[in-house]
Amino acid sequence: MKPLQFLPFFLLMLFTAACSKDDTPQPEEQELITTLRMKLTDTAGVANTFTYKVENGFGSTSPGTVQVDTVALSSGATYNAELSVLNEKASPAEDLTPEIISESDDHLFFLDIARSTGATGLLLTITDMSADSQNRIFAQKFNVIAGAAGSGTFTITLLHQPTNKSAGSAASAGGETDLEAVYPVRIAP
Amino acid sequence: MTSALRASWLFANVRLPGLFISQFYPVLRTYAAVGGWLLAAIAAHAQDSCYHVLAITLTESHTRTAVSPAEVTVVETGAHFHPDESGYLRIADLCSGTYTLLLEAPGTLPRTEVVSIPAQTALDVRMEHGQVLADVEIIGTPRATAPLQSSTMLDATAQAGRPLGEILSSVNGVTTFSNGATLAKPVIHGLSGARVLTMANGIRQEDQQWGTDHALAIDPLALEAIRVVRGAAGVRYGPEAIGGAVVMEPAPLRSKTGTSAVVRTALFSNNGMGLLSGSIDHRFSSAPRLAIRLQGGGRRGANYVLPGGYRAANTALAEGAGSLLAGWRGAHSEVEAYYSFFHTSLGLYRGSHTGNEKDLAAAVASDTPLWPAGFSYTIDRPRQEVAHHLAKAKAAMDTRFGRASITYGFQHNLRREYDVQRIETDRAQLNLSLTTQTLHLALEHRRIGAFSGSFGVDGLYAENRFADGDRVFLPFYDTRGVGTYLIERYRRGDWTAEAGLRWDGRRYDVQNPQGPSQGVVRYERAYSAPSATLGVRHRWGSGHIGATLSAAWRAPQPAELFAQGYHQSAARIETGNSDLGAEQAYGVNLDAERTFGKLSVEATLYHQRIADYIFLQPGPGLLTIRGFFRTFQYQQTDAALTGADLTLTYDWTEGLSTTAQASLLRAKDVQRDEWLILIPPDRFKLSTRYATDVWKLRGAYVSVDGRYVMRQARVPENFDAIDFPRPPAGYFLLGAEIGSALHFGRQSLTWSLAATNALNTRYRDYLDAFRYFIDRPGRDVALRVTVPISFQKNSTSTP
Numbered sequence: 001m002k003p004l005q006f007l008p009f010f011l012l013m014l015f016t017a018a019c020s021k022d023d024t025p026q027p028e029e030q031e032l033i034t035t036l037r038m039k040l041t042d043t044a045g046v047a048n049t050f051t052y053k054v055e056n057g058f059g060s061t062s063p064g065t066v067q068v069d070t071v072a073l074s075s076g077a078t079y080n081a082e083l084s085v086l087n088e089k090a091s092p093a094e095d096l097t098p099e100i101i102s103e104s105d106d107h108l109f110f111l112d113i114a115r116s117t118g119a120t121g122l123l124l125t126i127t128d129m130s131a132d133s134q135n136r137i138f139a140q141k142f143n144v145i146a147g148a149a150g151s152g153t154f155t156i157t158l159l160h161q162p163t164n165k166s167a168g169s170a171a172s173a174g175g176e177t178d179l180e181a182v183y184p185v186r187i188a189p
Numbered sequence: 190m191t192s193a194l195r196a197s198w199l200f201a202n203v204r205l206p207g208l209f210i211s212q213f214y215p216v217l218r219t220y221a222a223v224g225g226w227l228l229a230a231i232a233a234h235a236q237d238s239c240y241h242v243l244a245i246t247l248t249e250s251h252t253r254t255a256v257s258p259a260e261v262t263v264v265e266t267g268a269h270f271h272p273d274e275s276g277y278l279r280i281a282d283l284c285s286g287t288y289t290l291l292l293e294a295p296g297t298l299p300r301t302e303v304v305s306i307p308a309q310t311a312l313d314v315r316m317e318h319g320q321v322l323a324d325v326e327i328i329g330t331p332r333a334t335a336p337l338q339s340s341t342m343l344d345a346t347a348q349a350g351r352p353l354g355e356i357l358s359s360v361n362g363v364t365t366f367s368n369g370a371t372l373a374k375p376v377i378h379g380l381s382g383a384r385v386l387t388m389a390n391g392i393r394q395e396d397q398q399w400g401t402d403h404a405l406a407i408d409p410l411a412l413e414a415i416r417v418v419r420g421a422a423g424v425r426y427g428p429e430a431i432g433g434a435v436v437m438e439p440a441p442l443r444s445k446t447g448t449s450a451v452v453r454t455a456l457f458s459n460n461g462m463g464l465l466s467g468s469i470d471h472r473f474s475s476a477p478r479l480a481i482r483l484q485g486g487g488r489r490g491a492n493y494v495l496p497g498g499y500r501a502a503n504t505a506l507a508e509g510a511g512s513l514l515a516g517w518r519g520a521h522s523e524v525e526a527y528y529s530f531f532h533t534s535l536g537l538y539r540g541s542h543t544g545n546e547k548d549l550a551a552a553v554a555s556d557t558p559l560w561p562a563g564f565s566y567t568i569d570r571p572r573q574e575v576a577h578h579l580a581k582a583k584a585a586m587d588t589r590f591g592r593a594s595i596t597y598g599f600q601h602n603l604r605r606e607y608d609v610q611r612i613e614t615d616r617a618q619l620n621l622s623l624t625t626q627t628l629h630l631a632l633e634h635r636r637i638g639a640f641s642g643s644f645g646v647d648g649l650y651a652e653n654r655f656a657d658g659d660r661v662f663l664p665f666y667d668t669r670g671v672g673t674y675l676i677e678r679y680r681r682g683d684w685t686a687e688a689g690l691r692w693d694g695r696r697y698d699v700q701n702p703q704g705p706s707q708g709v710v711r712y713e714r715a716y717s718a719p720s721a722t723l724g725v726r727h728r729w730g731s732g733h734i735g736a737t738l739s740a741a742w743r744a745p746q747p748a749e750l751f752a753q754g755y756h757q758s759a760a761r762i763e764t765g766n767s768d769l770g771a772e773q774a775y776g777v778n779l780d781a782e783r784t785f786g787k788l789s790v791e792a793t794l795y796h797q798r799i800a801d802y803i804f805l806q807p808g809p810g811l812l813t814i815r816g817f818f819r820t821f822q823y824q825q826t827d828a829a830l831t832g833a834d835l836t837l838t839y840d841w842t843e844g845l846s847t848t849a850q851a852s853l854l855r856a857k858d859v860q861r862d863e864w865l866i867l868i869p870p871d872r873f874k875l876s877t878r879y880a881t882d883v884w885k886l887r888g889a890y891v892s893v894d895g896r897y898v899m900r901q902a903r904v905p906e907n908f909d910a911i912d913f914p915r916p917p918a919g920y921f922l923l924g925a926e927i928g929s930a931l932h933f934g935r936q937s938l939t940w941s942l943a944a945t946n947a948l949n950t951r952y953r954d955y956l957d958a959f960r961y962f963i964d965r966p967g968r969d970v971a972l973r974v975t976v977p978i979s980f981q982k983n984s985t986s987t988p
Contacts, residue, residue, distance in 0.1 A: 025654070025655055025656055025657040025658075025659070025665065026657055026658070026702065026707060027655065027658070027659050027660065027661045027662075027702055027707065028657075028658045028659065028660070029660070029661070030608065030610075030618050030660045031610060031611050031612065033814050034814060035814075036814075053814075054812055054813055054814045056811070056812070056813040056814060064705065066812065096611075099611070099612055100611070103611070103612075106611075107611075159544075160544070160609070160611055161609070163559065163560065163561070170547065171547050171548070171550065171551035171554075172551060174551075174559050174560070175544075175548075176542055176543050176544030176545075176548050176609065177543075177544030177545045177547065177548050177815050177816065178544060178611065178815065179814050179815060180545060180547075180814070180815055180816040181814075
């Protein structure tokens with residue numbers, strides 16, 4: 001390494017420092033997710049979409065627009081569920097679902113159901129969760145059977161790079177949380 | 190005033206921005222005086238290589254305190270040397286041979302030592318207390334350039350390969366703030382980050398502007414001589430030196446024509462890390478006033494092993510650094526140019542990237558690492574890439590008023606953070622750049638009676654930028670700074686006193702994108718304050734007793750003013766507070782050193798009040814698409830820190846000694862009458878060392894040390910709302926080291942084998958940001974070998 005080779009480098013650095021433009025760059029929220037949509041289609045082919053949206057963008061001192069739909073179901077009915085993930089801060093809104101499906105091995109929608117206190121029986125029964133390319137749980141699509149009338153919550157956690165896709169809880173599945181949607185659920189008799 | 194003294198001024202004077210320049214640096218100081226010795230030495234040993242180094246430490250036999258002022262005379266050549274205030278002297282470029290050294294200091298009996306070079310590389314001399322020279326003023330006593338307050342010299346090469354922060358923590362009173370095993374920064378008397386100033390070859394290191402989890406981008410093998418100043422030192426070093434300062438300098442250039450080189454290597458068992466570093470020095474025979482050094486090296490390590498046998502996922506690192514130093518020295522002037530770069534790519538434990546508080550709780554609850562990993566040198570996301578470039582030019586000359594100097598520094602820091610991403614990308618999510626230019630003018634005036642001192646002016650201009658499309662972290666801002674200082678020292682008989690005054694101003698021009706639309710809001714923030722110091726030291730027996738009062742301040746960092754967003758490894762949202770004012774610190778340090786028979790004692794007591802101490806205050810929870818988060822905002826309170834550092838050494842017999850150390854600290858939030866968070870717990874260390882010559886192993890030594898760190902029980906009452914789990918349990922660590930010099934004919938080398946955490950103890954440290962996720966690393970054995978290389982072309986010495 002010839003010492004003098006550094007000289008032009010210094011001069012270049014001095015020059016660039018002296019002449020750097022003062023345009024303020026624009027930061028971007030990285031891989032922002034604002035919305036989870038759960039589309040439930042009953043056996044008659046009637047579809048309803050339930051939105052969970054927290055538009056917590058820059059600054060993060062307030063959650064921005066919050067929309068949490070209550071999932072209204074009929075006791076005993078079976079629904080075909082499909083989840084989609086969006087960034088609605090982008091204009092037009094960006095549908096992130098295809099990229100998550102294309103990386104299904106690295107993702108898991110963890111489904112967690114809790115019945116409100118006092119009631120009995122299963123709130124929801126989940127079946128037929130879709131699989132990733134290695135035939136492990138992915139659960140972007142699944143079936144829901146509504147239980148006895150009552151209320152509770154349905155928590156859907158999108159995990160990135162989970163280490164155990166068959167875990168009993170979202171926390172023990174490993175990876176990190178990209179999204180956590182807590183839907184209120186009400187089942188009509 | 191002797192030429193050696195003038196030469197010392199020359200070096201002492203040229204420190205960049207904002208610092209009081211009289212900080213004395215022993216290696217450089219000896220530089221000038223070496224020439225005369227070498228001339229004679231070379232004549233006697235013309236066939237031999239003359240690259241050897243001898244480090245001399247003068248301590249008083251009873252108090253074990255530094256002997257200063259003092260004079261070391263080489264009887265064979267008549268050359269004189271003067272150790273610095275800590276009694277430390279390093280003589281470079283020695284020829285092989287046997288020398289007689291005469292050691293003299295006021296208040297002690299003169300001593301004669303015979304040294305054999307290169308067999309001996311270090312000499313610890315115990316000066317006996319006596320009256321003989323009590324009132325003798327040593328001619329050519331160096332300027333009182335070391336700070337009066339507690340400071341310690343370190344040699345980085347002995348711990349090559351360890352993170353700089355950890356090397357510094359071998360000083361009593363200094364601990365580290367770490368992110369696992371690979372990233373550590375110093376904590377001095379409980380204060381760290383923006384409250385500790387680092388000077389790299391005379392230039393303020395600016396990369397600490399970016400926040401707390403950023404290690405210093407410095408290769409300790411390029412700036413191997415380190416002084417750690419404990420306590421507020423704002424006048425001498427400038428704003429931000431509230432907790433103390435870390436002052437790093439390169440070794441001196443060759444003093445005679447010809448070429449010499451040294452190669453260092455180290456291997457580490459825990460993470461399979463290898464280190465290779467070397468330097469080559471040359472003084473031109475065609476232009477003997479000019480000397481250069483090219484230095485460089487790197488290290489590469491895999492992910493490290495935890496005591497349970499697990500590996501910490503994605504903790505590999507790769508680092509490279511290089512520097513070029515050129516110096517020209519005339520009879521009454523001097524010019525120096527320096528360039529260095531440092532680049533590191535550092536993996537962060539994969540499991541420290543959490544999505545929300547539940548992820549963090551799961552990691553805390555797990556006894557074993559949640560992320561499995563095998564042995565790998567691969568550095569994946571999350572990772573940091575940091576580059577640091579420093580260019581410096583300085584010129585100094587003697588004037589009728591004293592030594593005048595001008596120093597310009599250019600510093601470019603780049604930082605890229607690669608987050609874990611859902612979508613494959615090569616892009617970094619954060620691209621910060623910080624370009625800083627500094628100018629420092631200083632005049633070290635001629636001695637006037639018993640007074641010596643200096644006056645200086647500083648300027649600083651910095652631009653902090655990020656790239657389009659980066660994640661939100663810091664605004665775009667420019668910093669302007671000015672400062673001026675005057676410091677005077679008075680020395681008479683057993684008394685030394687120092688007084689200094691400084692004023693600094695800082696201004697930030699900020700363009701902060703904020704709100705949902707990220708519209709740019711401009712802020713102007715200006716801060717200014719004085720710093721002051723008043724110190725006095727009195728000889729006490731063969732030791733000393735001293736007191737220093739100091740005032741220092743710092744402007745809030747842009748991160749504290751404008752940070753916004755998610756803190757990944759703590760699973761919380763931190764927001765800045767643009768209304769913060771400056772932190773103002775007032776401290777008092779008492780220190781004493783004395784020997785009683787075979788026992789020597791060194792004690793420091795300190796108390797510091799910090800008005801408007803900046804800390805993170807918990808706020809309400811915030812709903813996000815990833816769940817609820819705890820939020821924190823920077824707020825100010827008043828803090829009081831009181832502590833003590835104590836070192837006791839007992840000499841059982843020649844070569845065998847035991848040292849006990851204790852470091853205690855109590856830190857309170859005065860306004861709320863509560864303990865401060867993240868304060869290092871009390872710690873104790875006991876070590877025994879035996880050194881002797883065994884067979885061909887000259888200066889062979891073996892040492893064992895045990896370290897006990899207590900659990901930090903003093904935490905704020907609302908700790909559980911701020912942080913969890915509670916601070917980890919106390920722990921005991923055992924270390925051991927052996928080493929020596931070896932000679933094969935004319936070739937020599939030094940080697941050492943050092944084990945850390947020798948018992949493979951499982952532990953977590955309160956000041957480790959990875960304490961939520963994984964243990965501290967397990968046993969590590971390091972083999973270090975240093976080989977000097979001689980080139981048989983040594984000829985004449987420089988004037």
